[in-house]
Amino acid sequence: MTGFAELPHELSLEVGATEQLRLPTYSGSGNLWTVRNVDDANVAEVRVESRPPIGADEHPPGGPPPGQSLATEFAVVTGVSSGVAHWRLVLARPWQPDNPTASHELTIQVSPARP
Numbered sequence: 001m002t003g004f005a006e007l008p009h010e011l012s013l014e015v016g017a018t019e020q021l022r023l024p025t026y027s028g029s030g031n032l033w034t035v036r037n038v039d040d041a042n043v044a045e046v047r048v049e050s051r052p053p054i055g056a057d058e059h060p061p062g063g064p065p066p067g068q069s070l071a072t073e074f075a076v077v078t079g080v081s082s083g084v085a086h087w088r089l090v091l092a093r094p095w096q097p098d099n100p101t102a103s104h105e106l107t108i109q110v111s112p113a114r115p
Helices: none
Strands: 010-014 018-022 032-039 044-051 072-079 083-092 102-111
Touching (some): 010 018, 010 072, 032 072, 044 083, 044 102, 072 102
Antiparallel strands (some): 032 083, 044 072
């Protein structure tokens, strides 16, 4: 499991480039990650994707598919235009969004794409 200490507070990328950050997962807690723009949403797009871990689709034929609790969440960051943006990653239960378990600030520096 990835911990908060491994999440960067700053990320640099070029326009059009995409980076994926594996988010800490707490299976069975009911917590899910969301993203909130703090400022300059036009500089970078940030979204959370949930995927089964590598190899999870290799279950025996005829058996049940792997459960959703095996899903791994990623923050997917894409540079849109040059500049700096600030985003907040929030871990909370969907029915308690105002009482987050954790939050993480992320500053994204986007530079022009190299020719």
